Amino acid sequence: MKTVPANRYSFEQLTEAYNQTRVDYLVPMPMNVARLREYAHVYDVDLTASCVAVEDNTTLGLGMLGVRDQRAWITRLGVLPSGRRKGVGNAIMTALISQAEERNMDEIWLEVIYGNDPAHNMFKKFGFQETRELIVARRPPNLNTAILPPTVKRITALDHEEAIILLSHRKTRPNWLNETESLQNTRNLSALLVELNDGSRGWTAYHGGLLQLTRILVEVIAGDPADVTTACLNVLHQRHKRQDAKTENIFDDAQWPGYQRAGYLESFRRIEMVKKLK
Numbered sequence: 001m002k003t004v005p006a007n008r009y010s011f012e013q014l015t016e017a018y019n020q021t022r023v024d025y026l027v028p029m030p031m032n033v034a035r036l037r038e039y040a041h042v043y044d045v046d047l048t049a050s051c052v053a054v055e056d057n058t059t060l061g062l063g064m065l066g067v068r069d070q071r072a073w074i075t076r077l078g079v080l081p082s083g084r085r086k087g088v089g090n091a092i093m094t095a096l097i098s099q100a101e102e103r104n105m106d107e108i109w110l111e112v113i114y115g116n117d118p119a120h121n122m123f124k125k126f127g128f129q130e131t132r133e134l135i136v137a138r139r140p141p142n143l144n145t146a147i148l149p150p151t152v153k154r155i156t157a158l159d160h161e162e163a164i165i166l167l168s169h170r171k172t173r174p175n176w177l178n179e180t181e182s183l184q185n186t187r188n189l190s191a192l193l194v195e196l197n198d199g200s201r202g203w204t205a206y207h208g209g210l211l212q213l214t215r216i217l218v219e220v221i222a223g224d225p226a227d228v229t230t231a232c233l234n235v236l237h238q239r240h241k242r243q244d245a246k247t248e249n250i251f252d253d254a255q256w257p258g259y260q261r262a263g264y265l266e267s268f269r270r271i272e273m274v275k276k277l278k
């Protein structure tokens, strides 16, 4: 068995291989070619640093590496069910880590879904340490929450460029999925700056699709974290009554009750992990 750089494969082949590694996955996440392409673009996946594990022309698994400044990120890693527990995962991890080392990276990040013990064990074995717990949450459309909260004083709608400026000034380090680079690579982001009567302020940035709002993030500038989060989200959903909403990799912090009060339900959790190379 050997590992081959993923840029020798087409997106069609990578998509096919990826889907085969996930047939029995905890949370079903099948990809199509367009989505994998978009994923690689948004998250700065470098296919020359990513790899496919093969034996006698048979694909056994794959793993991808995102690269930003001095940071690398392992993603889309998987081994076909028939080939597991034979060292293929080890070989892919070793190849990705040495790619990050060759590129002189400071650290490698990744996430693992809570309860995925095989992967979690593997990452711990390779020296990755847990950093934060991340929440993936959804909100079904709810036409009854359409009333604008009475505490809102002013709402300012912002365009993509203005949203990026707000995002680049966040206080807490976001997870890779929500880093400013990821959002910069996403087209047509919007933001709403919300000021409340008591002087509290915050904003929400999001991507408004026809059926779904995605990449929803809230930042509280002043005031109670949960209250301001709820207010920002109520304003957002008042404007987008019919769309389903999804937020990924937010933190279990003082803002999370504000998401819940706005109708968000936890889908699952991920554990963020890091390995320092220097």
Ligand SMILES: CC(C)(COP(=O)(O)OP(=O)(O)OC[C@H]1O[C@@H](n2cnc3c(N)ncnc32)[C@H](O)[C@@H]1OP(=O)(O)O)[C@@H](O)C(=O)NCCC(=O)NCCS
Pocket (backbone or CB within 6 Å): 021, 022, 025, 077, 078, 079, 080, 083, 084, 085, 086, 087, 088, 089, 090, 091, 111, 112, 113, 116, 117, 118, 119, 121, 122, 125
């Ligand atoms: C996680 C995964 C990639 C491991 O691949 P693999 O080829 O079976 O792994 P290996 O045989 O090389 O084992 C590597 C290490 O993983 C851990 N591991 C693998 N399978 C395990 C299991 N069933 N239970 C506990 N630990 C396990 C062990 O630490 C193992 O090291 P060891 O052999 O020294 O004990 C594979 O199970 C998989 O593709 N799962 C579905 C997709 C997935 O979860 N991807 C990761 C997303 S974050």
